[in-house]
Amino acid sequence: MVDLKAWLNEQREKGRLRSLRPVIAREKGRLILAGDDNRTLLDFSSNDYLALAEHPALIAAAQEALSRFGAGSGASRLMSGDLAVHHDLEQAVAQLKGQEGALTFGSGYMANTGIIPALMGRHDLIFSDRLNHASIHDGCRLSGAKVIRFRHNDLNHLEELLAKNRGTTIPLIVVESIYSMDGDRCPLRELVALKERFGCLLMVDEAHATGVFGPNGGGVIEEDGMSGAVDLAVGTFGKGLGSYGAFVAGNREMIEYLVNRARSFIFSTALPPAVAAASLAAVRLIRHEPGLRHELQEKIGYFKGVLRKGGYEADLGPSQIIPIVVGESEAALHIAELLRKQGIFVTAVRPPTVPQGTARLRFSITRHHSTTDLSQAAETLLEIMER
Ligand SMILES: *Cc1c(COP(=O)(O)O)cnc(C)c1O
Numbered sequence: 589m590v591d592l593k594a595w596l597n598e599q600r601e602k603g604r605l606r607s608l609r610p611v612i613a614r615e616k617g618r619l620i621l622a623g624d625d626n627r628t629l630l631d632f633s634s635n636d637y638l639a640l641a642e643h644p645a646l647i648a649a650a651q652e653a654l655s656r657f658g659a660g661s662g663a664s665r666l667m668s669g670d671l672a673v674h675h676d677l678e679q680a681v682a683q684l685k686g687q688e689g690a691l692t693f694g695s696g697y698m699a700n701t702g703i704i705p706a707l708m709g710r711h712d713l714i715f716s717d718r719l720n721h722a723s724i725h726d727g728c729r730l731s732g733a734k735v736i737r738f739r740h741n742d743l744n745h746l747e748e749l750l751a752k753n754r755g756t757t758i759p760l761i762v763v764e765s766i767y768s769m770d771g772d773r774c775p776l777r778e779l780v781a782l783k784e785r786f787g788c789l790l791m792v793d794e795a796h797a798t799g800v801f802g803p804n805g806g807g808v809i810e811e812d813g814m815s816g817a818v819d820l821a822v823g824t825f826g827k828g829l830g831s832y833g834a835f836v837a838g839n840r841e842m843i844e845y846l847v848n849r850a851r852s853f854i855f856s857t858a859l860p861p862a863v864a865a866a867s868l869a870a871v872r873l874i875r876h877e878p879g880l881r882h883e884l885q886e887k888i889g890y891f892k893g894v895l896r897k898g899g900y901e902a903d904l905g906p907s908q909i910i911p912i913v914v915g916e917s918e919a920a921l922h923i924a925e926l927l928r929k930q931g932i933f934v935t936a937v938r939p940p941t942v943p944q945g946t947a948r949l950r951f952s953i954t955r956h957h958s959t960t961d962l963s964q965a966a967e968t969l970l971e972i973m974e975r
Contacts, residue, residue, distance in 0.1 A: 617956025640830025
């Protein structure tokens with residue numbers, strides 16, 4: 589057992605101690621934090637990219653389900669918690685992702701820690717991008733398979749490792765399509781070519797891409813026309829879809845297998861009906877209202893344009909997640925604090941979440957932001973960085 593007091597003190601001294609701070613009010617991309625003199629901050633830390641959490645269609649669907657079915661689902665899906673809304677949601681997700689079927693999970697964390705160990709075991713090999721989300725790493729570890737991490741988005745490295753480690757079982761390649769801390773995108777077509785050449789299974793986590801990319805909001809997989817080549821398309825309802833929960837889409841056999849083997853699915857209570865109904869409303873919205881996506885893309889372009897015009901030269905990436913890398917943790921915290929004083933709330937992301945020396949501010953653009961909000965934030969940031 590660790591010495592709690594010593595550990596906490598050490599983290600505190602290093603400026604690494606995390607703590608919780610409740611939001612006491614939130615509306616339209618603005619929030620008020622507890623103990624902050626009721627100051628309204630402009631929120632650049634939310635993953636609710638399309639501003640669906642407050643969308644009337646999601647709220648109405650949730651309210652309707654709540655009054656018809658109650659607050660909870662009462663049991664796991666394999667017991668008596670399985671409702672029609674779960675099936676409707678899975679059908680809508682399968683269609684969105686261009687797959688035969690889909691399965692919902694309690695969260696993205698539970699999806700990754702359930703799916704990977706269901707498929708891979710002690711005698712298997714997993715090739716995992718070094719920058720993959722913690723839930724993917726944890727799923728890999730839990731599986732007991734041999735995990736080989738390749739350099740982030742480095743296909744030469746992956747190819748070299750695939751060639752060097754040829755086993756007797758089918759290996760798994762696991763990546764994200766839009767990376768959560770860098771906002772960059774995986775080279776999906778090239779990954780598919782490698783997966784086919786080496787006979788691997790390919791799993792793509794679209795946590796930050798679903799709803800935001802693709803002509804129907806089906807993510808980078810849809811945008812790159814790779815639905816047929818991806819074996820497991822994972823996503824969360826908690827980010828661009830404005831709700832909570834997660835899913836995997838795949839072929840019929842895969843889904844049937846996971847119903848029987850994914851422990852985080854089997855041994856956990858089904859999503860509450862209101863939450864599933866809100867997610868279903870969100871999936872329908874993103875398919876039928878591409879304008880939501882276009883509006884977001886315009887805002888992202890606008891924010892990046894202001895930074896460029898102001899002389900910011902480093903890479904801003906291809907997505908709604910914009911990393912402003914500043915180097916040391918203290919510097920990132922300091923800039924975040926100065927921004928907060930000016931009414932802008934942005935997360936300072938520090939090691940161990942990102943590599944040593946790459947502490948950053950992670951701006952996430954949402955549909956809530958007006959052009960005035962965006963230029964104000966970009967100009968304030970430029971001013972602070974020039975000091
Ligand atoms: C956020 C995230 C998850 C976890 O999803 P939750 O639904 O929040 O648990 C999984 N994978 C990736 C890549 C993520 O960014």
